[in-house]
Amino acid sequence: MTIIHPTAIIDSRAELDDSVEVGAYSIIGPNVRVGARTRIGPHVVIDGHTTIGCDNQFFQFSSIGGPPQDKKHGGEPTGLxxxxxxxxxxxxxxxxxTAQDAGVTRIGSDNWLLAYVHIAHDCQVGSNTIFSNNATLAGHVHVGDWVIMSGFAAVHQFCKIGDHAFVGMNTSLTQDVPPFVLASGHPAEPHGINIEGLKRRGFSREQINALRNAYKLIYKSGLTLEQAKQELAALEAAAPEAAAAVGLMRGFLDTSNRGIVR
Incomplete structure (x- = not known):
C-alpha cells in the first residue's frame, strides 16, 4: 500500500503508484505522476506537469516542478x-x-543531485551524473552522461557539457565543455582529460591515450577548430578501439553554439 503521512497534502488527481511513500507535510499537485517505490521525504513540494520514474528518493525541503524563472513564461502547461x-x-x-524551448526539463536516471542543486527551465540532464552541493544550471543547459559537477559550479544559459566531463569547484562556465574534458576556474579553462574518471568507468589505456591525443589536437597544437576536426577524423581512423570516443569529441565540436572553453 501507498505509505502517506496524514499531514501530507496530495491532490486527488495526482497519480501515485501504490508503493510510493510520502512524508510529513509534503505537497503534491494535480498533474504529478510518481512511479513505483519512489520515496518522498517530509516538506517536499512537487507541482507542475511533473512525471517521476521508479526508485527515486527525495529528501526534505526540495521544490520540484515549479514554474520556470523566466519572464517570458506566460503560464503555459510545460513540464518536468x-x-x-x-x-x-x-x-x-x-x-x-518553457514554450520557447523544449517545453520540458528532463533529468535522466541514476543521478546524485546533492543539496541546493538548481536545475532551471529546459535543461536536459543525462544519466549517471553527480551534482555536488550548490551546483547550478541556468536555463537551456545540456549536460551529458557521467558528468561530474563540483560544488558551487555555475553554468551560463545555453551551455553544453559533454559526456564524462568534469567541472571543478567554484567554476564559472560560460562556454561549452567537450566530452571527457576537465574544466575549472573563473572563468573556466581546460585542464586536460578526466583520466581518473575514465579509469573508474573501465576505459582502456588505448582509449585514454587516444583521447589525450585528441585533447592535444584541440588545445595544444595551435590548430583552428576546423583543422582540429579534420585531424580528429584521421585519429578516429588510426585508432579504431577509440573511434567512438574520439568521434564523440569531434561531433560535439560540430554542435557547439557558444564555443568551447579554450
Whole structure:
C-alpha cells in the first residue's frame, strides 16, 4: 500500500503508484505522476506537469516542478520529467520548461543531485551524473552522461557539457565543455582529460591515450577548430578501439553554439 503521512497534502488527481511513500507535510499537485517505490521525504513540494520514474528518493525541503524563472513564461502547461533511481538531497529546485524551448526539463536516471542543486527551465540532464552541493544550471543547459559537477559550479544559459566531463569547484562556465574534458576556474579553462574518471568507468589505456591525443589536437597544437576536426577524423581512423570516443569529441565540436572553453 501507498505509505502517506496524514499531514501530507496530495491532490486527488495526482497519480501515485501504490508503493510510493510520502512524508510529513509534503505537497503534491494535480498533474504529478510518481512511479513505483519512489520515496518522498517530509516538506517536499512537487507541482507542475511533473512525471517521476521508479526508485527515486527525495529528501526534505526540495521544490520540484515549479514554474520556470523566466519572464517570458506566460503560464503555459510545460513540464518536468525525471527518470529512475535518482537521489535528490535537501533544498533542490528543479523547474519546468518553457514554450520557447523544449517545453520540458528532463533529468535522466541514476543521478546524485546533492543539496541546493538548481536545475532551471529546459535543461536536459543525462544519466549517471553527480551534482555536488550548490551546483547550478541556468536555463537551456545540456549536460551529458557521467558528468561530474563540483560544488558551487555555475553554468551560463545555453551551455553544453559533454559526456564524462568534469567541472571543478567554484567554476564559472560560460562556454561549452567537450566530452571527457576537465574544466575549472573563473572563468573556466581546460585542464586536460578526466583520466581518473575514465579509469573508474573501465576505459582502456588505448582509449585514454587516444583521447589525450585528441585533447592535444584541440588545445595544444595551435590548430583552428576546423583543422582540429579534420585531424580528429584521421585519429578516429588510426585508432579504431577509440573511434567512438574520439568521434564523440569531434561531433560535439560540430554542435557547439557558444564555443568551447579554450
Amino acid at each position: 520529467e525525471i527518470g529512475d533511481r535518482n537521489l535528490v538531497r535537501e533544498f533542490c529546485t528543479f523547474n519546468c520548461g
